[in-house]
Amino acid sequence: MYVRRLLPPPLQPQPSVVSVRGFSGADVPEASIYDTCIRCGLCLQNCPTYLETSTETSSPRGRISLIRSVGEGDLDLLSPGFVAQMWECLDCRGCEAVCPSGVHYGGLIEPARAQIEAARLPQRSFFSRIARRFLLRTLFTNLGLMRFAAALVRIAQATHLDALARVFGFGAAAALAPRVPPHPLVPRDQRYDAQNAQGLAFLHVGCIMHVAFPSVHLATIRMLQRARLNVVLPSYQGCCGAIAIHAGDRDLGREMARRNIEAFERSRADVYVVNAAGCGSALKEYPELFAADDPWHARARDFSLRVRDVIEVLDAVDLPQPARALDAAVTYQEPCHLANAQRVTAAPRRLLAKIPGLRLIEMRESTICCGSAGVYNLTQPAMAKRLQARKVGAVLETHATIVATANPGCAIQVEAGLRAAKSSARVRHVVELLDAAY
Ligand code: SF4
Ligand code: SF4
Secondary structure (H helix, E strand, O other): OHHHHHOOOOOOOOOOOOOOEOOOOOOOOOHHHHOOOOOOOOOHHHOHHHHHHOOHHHOHHHHHHHHHHHHOOOOEOOOHHHHHHHHHOOOOOHHHHHOOOOOOOHHHHHHHHHHHHHHHHHHOOHHHHHHHHHHHHHHOOOHHHHHHHHHHHHHHHHOOHHHHHHOOOOHHHHHHOOOOOOOOOOOOOEEEOOOOOOEEEEEOOOOHHHHHOHHHHHHHHHHHHHOOEEEEEOOOOOOOOHHHHHOOOHHHHHHHHHHHHHHHHHHOOOEEEEOOHHHHHHHHOHHHHOOOOOHHHHHHHHHHOOEEEHHHHHHHOOOOOOOOOOOEEEEEOOOHHHHOOOOOOHHHHHHHHOOOOEEEOOOOOOOOOOOOOOOHHHHOHHHHHHHHHHHHHHHHHHOOOEEEEOOHHHHHHHHHHHHHOOOOOEEEEHHHHHHHHO
16 A cells, blocks of 8 residues: 555565664663563553564564664664564553553654664655655645645545545545544634633644544633633644654654744743643653753753643533533543553543433443554554454444544544444544533
């Protein structure tokens, strides 16, 4: 598939003719992180790829061993097995959440990918380099271009031209694409005031979120107003950079970080609110992108201390009782980057429990990744499909009619899986359910 060629390498890469020993440069997986792994294996049952394959190399412990081997010069950075495992990993951080040694796995996998991408760059074809650059550095960083692309997708969906996508090798992307609504929520410095406001919230609109899920943003704004926060949507903001960081382009991640930090500082807002778990996790981890002696490190640290998922904000304030009941069986799909990376698990359940009539039915393996993981469902379609089927099976067992979640990637992946399974269950952001009840 065409899209697979642009971002990470294929699952079984060809042997490299270039030998690269050890890590080098700015973004290095630190020995101080991988040396804390005591090889206990407690993370294995929380790793989606290990659950699917029962293979040690597809487990967190196996991958940490591989990273250590490269770091100590015993394994080639571009050896096919290493490259394949670094990209088969979902970066879902399920391992990190249960590790008794506190291994910060995200601090290993993301620099490891950056190392691979830097070493592979000279080997990429000219066209592949241009295409990768366009996708990561042009499309995702330019919200106007993202809106233009979304408009084309909307026209294709309205005229059923999207069926043609299969002919050109974009069938998987077309099957996953959410219905694009006609009106994106464009950040134009607009401000929404609350009664008896107690502070100012900066709303991060994101790249995909503002074109594919504007209704979630509108629900977020209304809920923040109910939480007595004025809301501003500064125009000078950008993509959080998570897609680039996961794809091994940490320089672009730094660019986006500097832009968003500046935007927040200029806004003089009290809190930076995000309603996409993957973005929130990247925004909170901006300090990791800068060396301790870089002046941006301190700014990133101050910034990250003000970042909150909207669920954290609403859970922390004293919301009145909802006005309306919602008579529905709801199950909650935990976004990995909310549960594992940000460790926010109880707050969404507490908020859902506020809604009269709503019956929360827990699904099995709610923290196991659904296979979305940024663009993983496009770059590793086989494993993504297995994980999607696993998740849809868990949802169907609950007989819930609504799947609540808090991340666009999960919403797209689970919704597509439910569609394929001909289920009538629908996916909603937690904040949409709350807004409907209020
Ligand atoms: S749980 Fe932590 S210490 Fe144990 S094997 Fe996994 S990463 Fe290593
Ligand atoms: S990040 Fe997720 S997929 Fe990768 S090793 Fe950890 S649990 Fe497994």
